[in-house]
Each structure stands twice: as structure tokens, then as C-alpha cells.
Amino acid sequence: MRTFIEHLGHTSFAIHRGPLRILIDPVLVSRELDFRQPACPAWFFDDLASVNAVFFSHAHDDHLHPPSLLGLREDVALYFLDRPKPGGAPGSSAREILTALGFRNLHPYLEGDVIELGEDVRIHALPAQCSGEGEEQCALLLETPDVLALDAVDVTDSPRTREALEPFRGRVDVAFVPTGASVQWQGFWNQLDPVGALALCEWLKPARIATCGGTLSMAGRPREDRLERYPVDRAHWMAAAVTRAQGAALLPWKPPYRLVYAQHDLERCALFQPGRRFEPARGQRRPQALLTTFFTGYHPSKPNQRWGWGDNDLARWLEPFEAIREVLRASTRDLSYLLERCQASVNKTPAAVLAPRTLRYLVEGKAFALAARLVALLPSKVAEPADLDAGYFAAVEALLQGEPALTDAQREDLAACHWLDRGLFHLQCMSRRLKELARRDERxxxxxxxxxxxxxxxxxxxxxxxxxxxxxxxxxxxxxxxxxxxxxxxxxxxxxxxxxxxxxxxxxxxxxxxxxxxxxxxxxxxxxxxxxxxxxxxxxxxxxxxxxxxxxxxxxxxxxxxxx
Known part of the structure; x- marks a missing residue:
């Protein structure tokens, strides 16, 4: 039996051993998983029904990625670090996000835990220093009879991590180390840069070294006049690694690629193209990646970027939805499935922003088909918020009035919800103007x-x-x-x-x-x-x-x- 390690991009991995399929920090709705390249979201795998378990190192969007997770069945086993950030916003912990996405097979773990799966597979949750803004995170060590692999995710080189890795020094077959030092707005380094990554590897002495994280996901040379999210790219890593990676083989490939291990021997490494990987499971509901991206509030053409109506920028918020209008109109069945599966907090569509009370009333009344038609009812790109009265809100009113299945009581309540949504939207627009005026006038x-x-x-x-x-x-x-x-x-x-x-x-x-x-x-x-x-x-x-x-x-x- 062999163990397959597939590096999908960023810090996303797929592990295969026999019938066991494991995903780690899956980001699956960009064909190349290259955050630099805008693309219409599409599934990396054609089917995910045969995935047995998913692991999350922490709850950042580029590791716990809602659009990707909605491609998984609701009963898949999910393992997550159960250490929410102190003082974090409600609904921001891994447990809360996964629950809101409709998953029901949740397995929290803590640093130091060893999770045993079938076919002699173990995942070690290694302690790590929290990120610059306080997010608890960990590194993951995969252990099978064929391979010992380190996924260092987004961590820095800390005494706690080295202490946990001490028993594995000189035994690690392949170490995936983050090499895109992420400078947060607070001024903290959030992960290793090439020098720090090589220093850790010189101490750990893995047989092979590969990069993961920021250098694979962002582009652009550092600009000296500002703090950069990822100020170093893959070229910096390669230049440093070829001169300092002594005693270890450097894996130079850019993902996606597959490593095949047997008895701690790397038998082959092969690049592969995204596409059909597993046979589709009959009767398994799996909406388009474009729909899950839109539904969870990510940019339709940049599925790793959260999207939303910013201050006084309604037109910019609506612009990316123009290209997917016809797709949404033809997708009410899948939208109905997402509405039925997910809690209301997940829905970040225009309907959830502009008509939240109307939508909530329909979902709570289990009128999912009508709610899906409301979600698919995209407002046109407008210059002024007032334009939505003659466009979007009038169309919502016509949709509700033309639904024959509603009772008189439901029709009255929906009319009240629509009146509230319409009025509160205009109040929201005015509050944004007041905020801007207050910001300008210090008096x-x-x-x-x-x-x-x-x-x-x-x-x-x-x-x-x-x-x-x-x-x-x-x-x-x-x-x-x-x-x-x-x-x-x-x-x-x-x-x-x-x-x-x-x-x-x-x-x-x-x-x-x-x-x-x-x-x-x-x-x-x-x-x-x-x-x-x-x-x-x-x-x-x-x-x-x-x-x-x-x-x-x-x-x-x-x-x-x-x-x-």
C-alpha cells in the first residue's frame, strides 16, 4: 500500500491511503488555486463524496473556506482546532462557522492531540504561536507507515513548535514550510520568511523540503512604502533555498502535484491537472462552485476574496454579479438546497443584504423554492441607492404578490417584511452618509x-x-x-x-x-x-x-x- 500526498496549492492538501481520503485546509473553487489569477469558480475535484475526513489548522478564510466546504456532504468528519480567538466576533470561531454551514459531524481537537484514522494514519496537532491578530493555530504532522510529513501551514518558528517536533528530528520525509512572510497591519510577522523557514529546516533535518502558503498564493514585489500581506514571493524562496538547503532535497515544483510514498521512499512525483478525480456519487447534491461562492459572499470571479457592500460603494458591490445573472436564474434548485442546508448567517447574497427579513420569513416558513427565487433576483447595477426602489424592491414586491401558494396571513406578513426591508435599506444608506459626515467634521x-x-x-x-x-x-x-x-x-x-x-x-x-x-x-x-x-x-x-x-x-x- 502507498500514501499519496497531493499539494493542491496554498496550504491545501489531499491525502490518500487505501480507501481513506483526507483533506487539509481545502480551498477547492479555483482551478489553479492561484490567488493571483481571477477565474470563474469551478470545482478542483469533480466529486468530493469519497472524502472521509477534513482537517483545519485554524479558522482564517484561506484555510477554512466556506465556498469550498459547501461542496462536501453534510456528514463528513470535520476536525478543527477548538481554540477560538479571545474577543472574536460572534460566529467567527471554527465551530460556529462549520455548524452554520450545515455540518453535523464535528470533532474538535487541541494542541498536542493525536487523531488516529483508519489504515494506520495519524494526524499530530502540533502547538504553534498564534497569528499576529490573535488567531489560535497549529501545525499538522501526518504519520503513516509510508511517510512522515509536516504541514507547517502559517506558523512561525517558536520554542513550543520545536519542542513538539523534537522527537521527529531527522525522521521527517517531507516538510511543507510557509515561506511568504505575512506582515499584518499590526506590524507582526504572521508566518516564516525564506530565511526563517530554512533555519527551521536546518534544525529539523527533513529529507525533503517544499514550500506552501503565501509565496504560492500572492504575487508582486515588495513595496518599501507600506506593509505588505506577502512581501516575498516564490522567487525569493528558490534563490535562498538552493544555497542553504543543505542535506535535504528541494522540491521545486509549483502545485498541484502528487507525491507517492512507500515505506518512507519517494517513489515518484508528478504534476497533475485538476479535473475528474473521483467517480460521482449518485444522488449526492453538490451545487456549482460558482453558486457556493456567490452564496457565501465571496467575489464570483475571485473566489478567495470576501465581497460585500462597503461604505458608499453600492455600484462596486453589485458589479461582479452582472456576469452571473443568467446562471443564478437557472439555479433555483441548488439555491434552495443551500438555503435549506445553511443557517441564515452564511447567506451573504444581495437578498440577504437588501431584503433580510423577507428572506428570513420565507426560510423559517420552509418556503425554500420561493426564497431561492428571491436570492436569484439580482438587482441591476445602480448609481444611487434610490434607484433600487424602482428596480430591486419593486421586483421583490411583484415576486411576492405573484406567488399563488401564499396564504392571506403569509402575504400580509411578507408585505410587512418587505416594507421594513425597503425602509431600513434607505436608513442604512443614510447612516453611511452620516458616518462619512461625522468623520469629516471633527467638531x-x-x-x-x-x-x-x-x-x-x-x-x-x-x-x-x-x-x-x-x-x-x-x-x-x-x-x-x-x-x-x-x-x-x-x-x-x-x-x-x-x-x-x-x-x-x-x-x-x-x-x-x-x-x-x-x-x-x-x-x-x-x-x-x-x-x-x-x-x-x-x-x-x-x-x-x-x-x-x-x-x-x-x-x-x-x-x-x-x-x-
């Missing part, structure tokens, strides 16, 4: 304080009126905002744009009554009406009015118009 806080001081002095003569950039959501509809029932004290929810994003302000019965009074009456008249209606002292009512309205004014200058 913003001082101006707000001065404005509130003037309002306090002239309060009783003012006639506050609600501005146009808000939504008042009744208690009955508030559950559609975030799929949760409002608290018993909440009468309404006020949604408005601020420089910090959309605010969702729960309103008590009194606060809702105060907003009802903002219809052109003076504050003095409001105090009298509320005081009489609720039998409260006028001074208390005036204080409550100023406290509540000044809070809204401080949060956003657009909620209330005080100029009357």
Missing part, C-alpha cells in the same frame, strides 16, 4: 452639545416634528425585525439612521405618546396635553420630553426637525 460632538444647549433654553417655544428618516414599527410588527417577541414594556420600536448605524429604539407607551405629539405643536402645548391626559405634574412631563427628544437628537440630527 461634531461639540456642535451637538451646543445645539442641545440652545434647544434647552428655547424648549417651550419649539415645535419638534418627526423627520423622514425613521420607521415607527408597531408592537405587532416588531417581531419581524429580528424574529423575537418584543418585551412586555415595548409599545413600538423606532428605527432611525445614525452615524453608528441603524438604531432600534424600543418605545414605552409614554414615549410613543410623546412622538404622537410631535405633529407641529409647541413643547408647551405638548406638556399641557400629556400632563392632562396622564395626570402628571407639568414639570415632570417637560423634563421627560426634553430627556427623550434630546437623546434622539443627539443620536441622529435627522430624526427630529426642531426648526419650526
Amino acid at each position: 461634531t460632538e461639540a456642535l451637538r452639545a451646543s445645539h442641545l444647549s440652545v434647544l434647552r433654553d428655547s424648549l417651550t417655544q419649539r415645535r419638534p416634528v418627526l423627520g423622514p428618516y425613521h420607521l415607527r414599527v408597531t408592537r405587532d410588527l416588531a417581531r419581524l425585525l429580528d424574529a423575537r417577541e418584543p418585551s412586555p414594556e415595548t409599545a413600538e420600536v423606532l428605527c432611525y439612521a445614525s452615524a453608528a448605524g441603524i438604531r432600534y429604539q424600543p418605545l414605552s407607551t409614554l414615549e410613543a405618546l410623546l412622538l404622537d405629539q410631535c405633529d407641529g405643536r409647541t413643547v408647551s402645548e405638548m406638556v399641557g396635553d400629556v400632563s392632562e391626559a396622564l395626570s402628571l405634574p407639568p414639570d415632570d412631563v417637560q423634563s421627560a420630553i426634553f430627556t427623550f427628544l434630546s437623546h434622539l437628537t443627539h443620536e441622529s440630527p435627522l430624526v427630529l426637525d426642531w426648526s419650526h
Whole structure:
């Protein structure tokens, strides 16, 4: 029996021994796995049904890659480092991401663990220094009767890693070492550069050395005026390695290539082309790589790059979707499968960004076919957000109204969801503008304080009126905002744009009554009406009015118009 090690590119590997198939950090939706070359996403393997296990060294996007993982069946065994980054964002740990992608056969491990698989295969999880921004990671050592191979992934040369490797010094058959030193924005080195990689190999004394990681994935010479993600490329590595890789054979090939080992002897090394590798499994659902890339929010023509609507850049966000419009229209069956399989947090499509409440309502109601048609409904490239009213949101409304299978209650709820999505999208656009204005004007806080001081002095003569950039959501509809029932004290929810994003302000019965009074009456008249209606002292009512309205004014200058 032999062991096959296939280096697919970057730090992605496929291991074969007998019937056992293992993937490590699989990135499988770029034909050449070369991050420099934009290409329409396509599967590296024609079928992945025969994969038995997948290992992840850490949770960075170029190692735990959602578009690629959606090509795997839901019950495949996944092994991941169970050490989330301290203070990491919700949903960013390996466990949370894999669960959201619909996988249910999860196996966490820790540094120092040895995972035993069939056919005398062991994976050693070696401790490593965390990345510059605090991501816990490890190196992986593959041990079979045929080969001892080190996948050093993205690690640096640390005392902990050397201590773990000490028993294997002089025994490693092939060491894949990262040689593209990654300088993070914090100024930390994130992985080995060629000099550091060779220093580690001189100590470890492997029989053969190969490169992996950044040098294979990025291009471009270093620029001295800025920190670079990968400031050294493969040419730097080869120039250093040929002079310093003493006592070890240097593997010069660029992946993808296959190493065949038997009894610790390298029998052959062969380049191979991506294509049909395994026989397709009957009945196995596997959507196009283009769909999984689009669905998870990656750039359709650059499947290793996350994509999303940035600040005031709606047109740029929509541009790459133009080329795949017809593909999506013909793919509602596969989109329905992805919607049914994945949690809502995975969906990063335009429908999930522009109409999230409408989409969530359909998915929670298991109307996956209609939800898939909504996801396939791409907005046209627009110059202004307002253009989406006549385009995208009108098309969504027509789609929902033309669906005969909906009940009257569902139709009413969907109309409310659509109204919320449409209004909140415009508030989101306005909040981005407010953020930009606040960033430009350093006097913003001082101006707000001065404005509130003037309002306090002239309060009783003012006639506050609600501005146009808000939504008042009744208690009955508030559950559609975030799929949760409002608290018993909440009468309404006020949604408005601020420089910090959309605010969702729960309103008590009194606060809702105060907003009802903002219809052109003076504050003095409001105090009298509320005081009489609720039998409260006028001074208390005036204080409550100023406290509540000044809070809204401080949060956003657009909620209330005080100029009357």
C-alpha cells in the first residue's frame, strides 16, 4: 500500500491511503488555486463524496473556506482546532462557522492531540504561536507507515513548535514550510520568511523540503512604502533555498502535484491537472462552485476574496454579479438546497443584504423554492441607492404578490417584511452618509452639545416634528425585525439612521405618546396635553420630553426637525 500526498496549492492538501481520503485546509473553487489569477469558480475535484475526513489548522478564510466546504456532504468528519480567538466576533470561531454551514459531524481537537484514522494514519496537532491578530493555530504532522510529513501551514518558528517536533528530528520525509512572510497591519510577522523557514529546516533535518502558503498564493514585489500581506514571493524562496538547503532535497515544483510514498521512499512525483478525480456519487447534491461562492459572499470571479457592500460603494458591490445573472436564474434548485442546508448567517447574497427579513420569513416558513427565487433576483447595477426602489424592491414586491401558494396571513406578513426591508435599506444608506459626515467634521460632538444647549433654553417655544428618516414599527410588527417577541414594556420600536448605524429604539407607551405629539405643536402645548391626559405634574412631563427628544437628537440630527 502507498500514501499519496497531493499539494493542491496554498496550504491545501489531499491525502490518500487505501480507501481513506483526507483533506487539509481545502480551498477547492479555483482551478489553479492561484490567488493571483481571477477565474470563474469551478470545482478542483469533480466529486468530493469519497472524502472521509477534513482537517483545519485554524479558522482564517484561506484555510477554512466556506465556498469550498459547501461542496462536501453534510456528514463528513470535520476536525478543527477548538481554540477560538479571545474577543472574536460572534460566529467567527471554527465551530460556529462549520455548524452554520450545515455540518453535523464535528470533532474538535487541541494542541498536542493525536487523531488516529483508519489504515494506520495519524494526524499530530502540533502547538504553534498564534497569528499576529490573535488567531489560535497549529501545525499538522501526518504519520503513516509510508511517510512522515509536516504541514507547517502559517506558523512561525517558536520554542513550543520545536519542542513538539523534537522527537521527529531527522525522521521527517517531507516538510511543507510557509515561506511568504505575512506582515499584518499590526506590524507582526504572521508566518516564516525564506530565511526563517530554512533555519527551521536546518534544525529539523527533513529529507525533503517544499514550500506552501503565501509565496504560492500572492504575487508582486515588495513595496518599501507600506506593509505588505506577502512581501516575498516564490522567487525569493528558490534563490535562498538552493544555497542553504543543505542535506535535504528541494522540491521545486509549483502545485498541484502528487507525491507517492512507500515505506518512507519517494517513489515518484508528478504534476497533475485538476479535473475528474473521483467517480460521482449518485444522488449526492453538490451545487456549482460558482453558486457556493456567490452564496457565501465571496467575489464570483475571485473566489478567495470576501465581497460585500462597503461604505458608499453600492455600484462596486453589485458589479461582479452582472456576469452571473443568467446562471443564478437557472439555479433555483441548488439555491434552495443551500438555503435549506445553511443557517441564515452564511447567506451573504444581495437578498440577504437588501431584503433580510423577507428572506428570513420565507426560510423559517420552509418556503425554500420561493426564497431561492428571491436570492436569484439580482438587482441591476445602480448609481444611487434610490434607484433600487424602482428596480430591486419593486421586483421583490411583484415576486411576492405573484406567488399563488401564499396564504392571506403569509402575504400580509411578507408585505410587512418587505416594507421594513425597503425602509431600513434607505436608513442604512443614510447612516453611511452620516458616518462619512461625522468623520469629516471633527467638531461634531461639540456642535451637538451646543445645539442641545440652545434647544434647552428655547424648549417651550419649539415645535419638534418627526423627520423622514425613521420607521415607527408597531408592537405587532416588531417581531419581524429580528424574529423575537418584543418585551412586555415595548409599545413600538423606532428605527432611525445614525452615524453608528441603524438604531432600534424600543418605545414605552409614554414615549410613543410623546412622538404622537410631535405633529407641529409647541413643547408647551405638548406638556399641557400629556400632563392632562396622564395626570402628571407639568414639570415632570417637560423634563421627560426634553430627556427623550434630546437623546434622539443627539443620536441622529435627522430624526427630529426642531426648526419650526
